[in-house]
Amino acid sequence: xxxxxxxxxxxxxxxxxxxxxxxxxxxxxxxxxxxxxxxxxxxxxxxxxxxxxxxxxxxxxxxxxxxxxxxxxxxxxxxxxxxxxxxxxxxxxxxxxxxxxxxxxxxxxxxxxxxxxxxxxxxxxxxxxxxxxxxxxxxxxxxxxxxxxxxxxxxxxxxxxxxxxxxxxxxxxxxxxxxxxxxxxxxxxxxxxxxxxxxxxxxxxxxxxxxxxxxxxxxxxxxxxxxxxxxxxxxxxxxxxxxxxxxxxxxxxxxxxxxxxxxxxxxxxxxxxxxxxxxxxxxxxxxxxxxxxxxxxxxxxxxxx
Amino acid sequence: xxxxxxxxxxxxxxxxxxxxxxxxxxxxxxxxxxxxxxxxxxxxxxxxxxxxxxxxxxxxxxxxxxxxxxxxxxxxxxxxxxxxxxxxxxxxxxxxxxxxxxxxxxxxxxxxxxxxxxxxxxxxxxxxxxxxxxxxxxxxxxxxxxxxxxxxxxxxxxxxxxxxxxxxxxxxxxxxxxxxxxxxxxxxxxxxxxxxxxxxxxxxxxxxxxxxxxxxxxxxxxxxxxxxxxxxxxxxxxxxxxxxxxxxxxxxxxxxxxxxxxxxxxxxxxxxxxxxxxxxxxxxxxxxxxxxxxxxxxxxxxxxx
Numbered sequence: 001x002x003x004x005x006x007x008x009x010x011x012x013x014x015x016x017x018x019x020x021x022x023x024x025x026x027x028x029x030x031x032x033x034x035x036x037x038x039x040x041x042x043x044x045x046x047x048x049x050x051x052x053x054x055x056x057x058x059x060x061x062x063x064x065x066x067x068x069x070x071x072x073x074x075x076x077x078x079x080x081x082x083x084x085x086x087x088x089x090x091x092x093x094x095x096x097x098x099x100x101x102x103x104x105x106x107x108x109x110x111x112x113x114x115x116x117x118x119x120x121x122x123x124x125x126x127x128x129x130x131x132x133x134x135x136x137x138x139x140x141x142x143x144x145x146x147x148x149x150x151x152x153x154x155x156x157x158x159x160x161x162x163x164x165x166x167x168x169x170x171x172x173x174x175x176x177x178x179x180x181x182x183x184x185x186x187x188x189x190x191x192x193x194x195x196x197x198x199x200x201x202x203x204x205x206x207x208x209x210x211x212x213x214x215x216x217x218x219x220x221x222x223x224x225x226x227x228x229x230x231x232x233x234x235x236x237x238x239x240x241x242x243x244x245x246x247x248x249x250x251x252x253x254x255x256x257x258x259x260x261x262x263x264x265x266x267x268x269x270x271x272x273x274x275x276x277x278x279x280x281x282x283x284x285x286x287x288x289x290x291x292x293x294x295x296x297x298x299x300x301x302x303x304x305x
Numbered sequence: 306x307x308x309x310x311x312x313x314x315x316x317x318x319x320x321x322x323x324x325x326x327x328x329x330x331x332x333x334x335x336x337x338x339x340x341x342x343x344x345x346x347x348x349x350x351x352x353x354x355x356x357x358x359x360x361x362x363x364x365x366x367x368x369x370x371x372x373x374x375x376x377x378x379x380x381x382x383x384x385x386x387x388x389x390x391x392x393x394x395x396x397x398x399x400x401x402x403x404x405x406x407x408x409x410x411x412x413x414x415x416x417x418x419x420x421x422x423x424x425x426x427x428x429x430x431x432x433x434x435x436x437x438x439x440x441x442x443x444x445x446x447x448x449x450x451x452x453x454x455x456x457x458x459x460x461x462x463x464x465x466x467x468x469x470x471x472x473x474x475x476x477x478x479x480x481x482x483x484x485x486x487x488x489x490x491x492x493x494x495x496x497x498x499x500x501x502x503x504x505x506x507x508x509x510x511x512x513x514x515x516x517x518x519x520x521x522x523x524x525x526x527x528x529x530x531x532x533x534x535x536x537x538x539x540x541x542x543x544x545x546x547x548x549x550x551x552x553x554x555x556x557x558x559x560x561x562x563x564x565x566x567x568x569x570x571x572x573x574x575x576x577x578x579x580x581x582x583x584x585x586x587x588x589x590x591x592x593x594x595x596x597x598x599x600x601x602x603x604x605x606x607x608x609x610x
Contacts, residue, residue, distance in 0.1 A: 076585075132463070133463070134463045148552075150455065151460070155456070155552075156553075157552055157553025158555040158587075158588075159553060159585075161550075161553040161585060162551065162553040163551070164553075164583055165551055167582075167583050168546075168547040168551060168581075169543050169546070169547060170474065170475075170477065171478075172476055172543065173476075179583065180580075181580070181581065238477065241473075241474070242473040242474060242551075243551055245470070246451075246468070246469065246470055246547075246548055246552070247460075247462055247467050247551070248462020248465070248466040248467040248468075248469075249462065249463060250463040275485075275486065276473075276486065278466070278469055278472050278484065280381075280464075280466060281464075281466045281469065282463075282464060283463075
C-alpha cells in the first residue's frame with residue numbers, strides 16, 4: 001500500500017491531526033510521520049473547527065495529496081452518509097456533510113465515524129485488541145461509552161447507536177442519572193458523578209473535587225472516596241459481565257481517565273465482571289494501549305475497512 | 306432451488322422432524338410437505354434419540370434423498386465443527402459428531418446449531434423478524450435464553466455463548482438464582498421461578514403452582530401473583546432495554562410460554578424496555594410467530610446460510 005493517510009480527531013475542546021505513511025502500517029509499531037494538536041478557541045463553532053482542522057491537515061501534508069482520510073468525531077455520526085448529526089459541545093454541527101467537505105478540500109476518499117467506534121477500531125487494529133476478532137471497547141471518563149468489533153468489523157447497530165453500555169441499568173435502586181434512570185453504569189462509574197457524590201457526602205463545594213482526586217483519596221484510604229470508587233468499579237463490572245453474557249466477546253478493553261484509578265479498581269472491575277458472567281463465558285479485560293491517540297489510530301484503521 | 310430440505314429438532318423430551326420442498330420457500334407462507342413429532346421414551350439417551358430422529362427422517366423422505374439437512378439441538382453446540390457438546394437433559398451427548406453422523410446416514414450436507422440461535426434464525430427468515438437485519442430473539446419459558454441476528458447473519462460470539470440474556474443481572478439486590486448471582490433476568494422472569502416465588506409466598510406445595518397458573522391468578526387479581534408476574538415483566542424489560550442500549554437491534558422478538566401471560570405483561574415489558582433504553586435507541590418488541598415450529602423453520606434457514 002502506498003501514499004499518506006491523514007487522520008483527524010474532533011474532540012470536544014481539542015483538535016488533533018496526524019499523518020502516517022501507508023507503507024509503515026505493516027510494521028509492528030507504526031509511527032506518525034507528523035502529529036499536531038490544538039485547543040478549539042473560545043466561541044468555536046463547526047465552521048471554525050473545520051477550518052482549523054483543515055489547516056492542520058495542510059500543514060502536515062506540506063503540499064502532498066493524501067491517499068485516504070479518516071475522521072473521528074466526538075458526537076453522533078451517520079457513518080453511511082458521512083454526516084455529522086450534531087455535537088453536544090460545539091454549536092453548528094447539525095447535519096454537516098463532513099465526509100464530502102473534506103473530500104472536496106483534499107481530493108481523497110474520506111471515512112468518518114463517532115469517537116467510541118473509532119477508538120474501538122484503533123485498539124483492535126493497533127492496540128490492546130490485536131489478535132482477537134470480537135471486542136468491546138469502553139471509555140470510562142467524563143461519560144461511559146463503548147464501541148464493538150464483532151467478527152473483525154465495527155458493529156454499529158441498526159441506527160448507529162450500539163455500544164451505549166454507560167446507560168445500561170445495573171442497579172434499579174441506585175442513584176438517579178441525568179438520563180432519568182436509576183443505577184446506570186455511567187451514573188455509578190464516571191469521573192464527574194463519582195466526584196459529585198464524594199463532594200456531597202463530605203459537604204464540600206462540587207468544584208473542589210474531581211474524579212482524579214477521588215482516586216487519590218481512595219488510595220490514601222479516605223473512606224468516602226473508597227466507598228464511591230468501589231461502587232463505581234462494581235457497577236462497571238456488572239455492566240461488563242452483562243455485556244459478556246449477551247455477546248460473548250473475547251476481550252474487553254478499557255480506556256479513559258478513570259481507568260488510572262489503581263490496581264484495586266481494576267481488581268474489582270475484573271472480579272465483578274467475572275462473577276456476573278456465566279462460568280462458560282470466557283473473556284479478558286485489558287487496559288487500552290493507545291491513550292489519547294486511540295481515535296487517530298482508529299481513524300487510520302477506518303480508511304482501511 | 307430444488308430438492309427437499311429435512312429439518313430436525315432435538316428438544317429436551319420431544320423429537321420433531323419435517324420436510325419442505327426448497328422451491329416452496331419462495332412463497333410468502335411456505336408449508337411443510339410432512340411433519341412428525343414423538344416423545345423421547347423413558348431412559349432415552351443420545352443413541353436412541355438419534356436413531357428415532359433418523360427413523361422420523363426416513364419416514365418423511367419416503368426413499369428420496371434430501372438436498373440439505375438442518376438440525377436444532379436443545380443444548381450447547383459447536384456450530385463450526387458440527388459437534389454437540391452436551392445435553393443438560395439427556396445422557397450420552399458429550400461431543401457427539403451429529404453433523405457427520407446425519408451426513409453419513411442421509412448423504413446430504415448438514416448444519417447444526419443450538420435451539421436459541423436456530424429459533425432466532427427461524428423468526429428472522431420466516432416469522433416476526435422478517436424485514437429487519439438486526440434482531441434479538443428471546444425465549445421466556447422454563448429458562449430465559451436468546452439468539453442474535455446481526456447484519457442479517459446469526460451472531461454466536463467468540464465461543465458460541467452469545468445471547469445469554471437470562472443471566473444478565475438487572476437487580477443486584479434481587480433474589481438469588483441457581484447460577485449463584487442475584488437478580489438475573491431468568492431468576493425474575495422465568496415460569497418455574499415465578500411459580501416457586503408465588504407458592505412460597507402463599508405457603509403452598511411447590512408442585513401445585515406452575516408459571517401458567519401464576520398468569521391465570523394474576524389475571525384474576527390474586528395480589529401475590531400480580532406482584533411476582535409484574536416483577537418478572539419489569540426485570541425482563543430492563544434486560545431488553547440494556548440489550549437495546551448495547552447493540553441497537555431494530556427488533557426484539559419474544560417467544561415461550563411466559564409470553565402468553567396477557568396484555569398487562571406485554572405492556573410492562575415494553576414500557577420498562579422503552580424507559581431503560583436511551584430515547585435515541587429505537588426498537589420494537591413483537592411476539593414470536595412460529596411457536597413450537599420455530600426451531601424447525603430455523604433449521605431450514607440454517608441450511609440456506
